[in-house]
Amino acid sequence: MNYLTTSIKIIIAHYFPSDVEWATNQLQDYCEYLAEYISDKTSLESYERFCFAILKLGKGSKSKFLQAIELGKCDYRDLLVAAGFGDSTTIHDEWAGKILNKKT
Secondary structure, three states, X not given: OOOOOHHHHHHHHHHOOOOHHXXXXXXXXXXXXXXXXXXXXXXXXXXXXXHHHHHHHHOOOHHHXXXXXXXXXXXXXXXXXXXXXXXXXXXXXXXXXXXXXXXX
16 A cells, blocks of 8 residues: 655655655655554555654654654654644644645
8 A cells, every 4th residue: 555645745855856766665664564553544644644744853864764764663652742743633734734835
């Protein structure tokens, strides 16, 4: 299953323009790992929050991006809190919207 929405792919291209395939593969792998732990496995929007958190923390740096993935593997809740997405189930959409609106 492809877990990455169009919004995730656009933000990947924003942060990793020369490494889109690499970052896409990393996030897809993380989502496959995460699918074992989240309850709503079929909703792609369930995965956006986690992918956006990784992309936000990564800030275009491969090493920070990989650190964020590792944090998410240790405890996905810590990943959400570190990205500032822990207290709201919609704030990640606001963050992504700022980037997506620049692209249109």
